[in-house]
Amino acid sequence: MTETVQTELPTDFDSFAREVRSLAQRRNAIVLAHNYQVPWIQDVADHVGDSLALSRIAAASEAETIVFCGVHFMAETAKILSPDKTVLIPDPNAGCSLADTITAEQVVAWKREHPQAIVVAYVNTSAAVKAEVDLCCTSSNAVEIVESLPEDAEILFLPDYFLGAHVARVTGRKISLWMGECHVHAGITPVALRARLEASPDSQLLVHPECGCTSAALYLVESGEIPAERAHVVSTGSMVDYAKGAGDSHVLVATETGIIHQLKAANPRATFEAVNPAAVCRYMKMITPEKLLSCLRETELTEKYEVTVDREIGSRALKAVEAMIAIGNSSKFGE
Numbered sequence: 353m354t355e356t357v358q359t360e361l362p363t364d365f366d367s368f369a370r371e372v373r374s375l376a377q378r379r380n381a382i383v384l385a386h387n388y389q390v391p392w393i394q395d396v397a398d399h400v401g402d403s404l405a406l407s408r409i410a411a412a413s414e415a416e417t418i419v420f421c422g423v424h425f426m427a428e429t430a431k432i433l434s435p436d437k438t439v440l441i442p443d444p445n446a447g448c449s450l451a452d453t454i455t456a457e458q459v460v461a462w463k464r465e466h467p468q469a470i471v472v473a474y475v476n477t478s479a480a481v482k483a484e485v486d487l488c489c490t491s492s493n494a495v496e497i498v499e500s501l502p503e504d505a506e507i508l509f510l511p512d513y514f515l516g517a518h519v520a521r522v523t524g525r526k527i528s529l530w531m532g533e534c535h536v537h538a539g540i541t542p543v544a545l546r547a548r549l550e551a552s553p554d555s556q557l558l559v560h561p562e563c564g565c566t567s568a569a570l571y572l573v574e575s576g577e578i579p580a581e582r583a584h585v586v587s588t589g590s591m592v593d594y595a596k597g598a599g600d601s602h603v604l605v606a607t608e609t610g611i612i613h614q615l616k617a618a619n620p621r622a623t624f625e626a627v628n629p630a631a632v633c634r635y636m637k638m639i640t641p642e643k644l645l646s647c648l649r650e651t652e653l654t655e656k657y658e659v660t661v662d663r664e665i666g667s668r669a670l671k672a673v674e675a676m677i678a679i680g681n682s683s684k685f686g687e
């Protein structure tokens with residue numbers, strides 16, 4: 353899928369960065385940027401990472417205000433983990449096509465059909481959805497979370513079909529899957545993957561499990577078409593870790609293209625190439641340098657940018673996140 357994304361780029365990065373730093377300091381704010389943000393936002397942020405890692409950094413920080421450069425459910429997750437801090441997002445309309453595939457009402461109705469089931473939700477969900485599930489998971493710990501459940505447990509997995517199918521394949525568990533998908537990752541297809549692998553037969557391959565090509569990548573490994581040591585189905589956080597040890601290799605990357613900026617920063621010697629260069633999330637790119645500055649400058653109308661979560665919903669959602677942390681490897685995170 354090809355998307356047209358408009359970004360307002362600062363003509364002078366240094367003065368943009370100086371202003372962001374000075375405004376953030378004045379407001380006692382920490383600026384966080386997701387791996388899929390435009391490079392100028394990544395370069396000016398205090399921390400860059402995946403959604404849950406950033407939320408945990410925010411919770412541990414002494415800053416009163418968290419400015420979350422990412423999409424809305426990520427800022428909500430930060431608020432769930434830091435209910436007493438002010439959480440701002442530079443564009444409150446930055447949504448997520450995957451999170452939007454399921455509402456809290458739909459979770460309740462699905463549970464009613466399966467009253468004995470344990471419901472596992474990928475972190476790419478709204479706070480209201482998290483409040484209705486038993487536990488959350490990330491793309492890194494989803495397998496570990498499902499394996500921790502009783503062998504005979506009935507499991508409902510939402511909202512990402514591709515991630516859920518990957519977990520079902522790896523664990524051998526029978527899992528009912530919600531048919532949600534991220535339009536960006538679904539657009540990284542098996543056809544694109546095969547074409548890229550054929551054009552670069554010696555390259556390494558990093559695949560995010562939300563991708564439409566994950567099954568194809570695993571099939572190619574299982575059939576011996578690509579050696580297992582060349583293919584890695586991992587979260588964005590693990591991609592950055594992998595990059596650090598990648599030497600001077602050529603690495604194909606199957607996820608949103610914004611991550612390539614972090615991969616290059618982690619290892620300037622290696623070459624990183626997108627499996628689908630059009631895999632660009634228009635929601636992530638709604639956060640522009642101009643909007644970040646406006647959000648930081650605005651002190652009177654903070655509510656224009658503020659992300660709030662109802663206390664009761666937030667505390668139920670927190671239980672699902674904490675249940676994950678208690679089971680899963682809390683040092684591994686998701687998108």
Ligand code: SF4
Nearest residue numbers: 448449450534536633
């Ligand atoms: S890349 Fe997909 S899952 Fe991630 S924020 Fe964008 S729409 Fe949502």
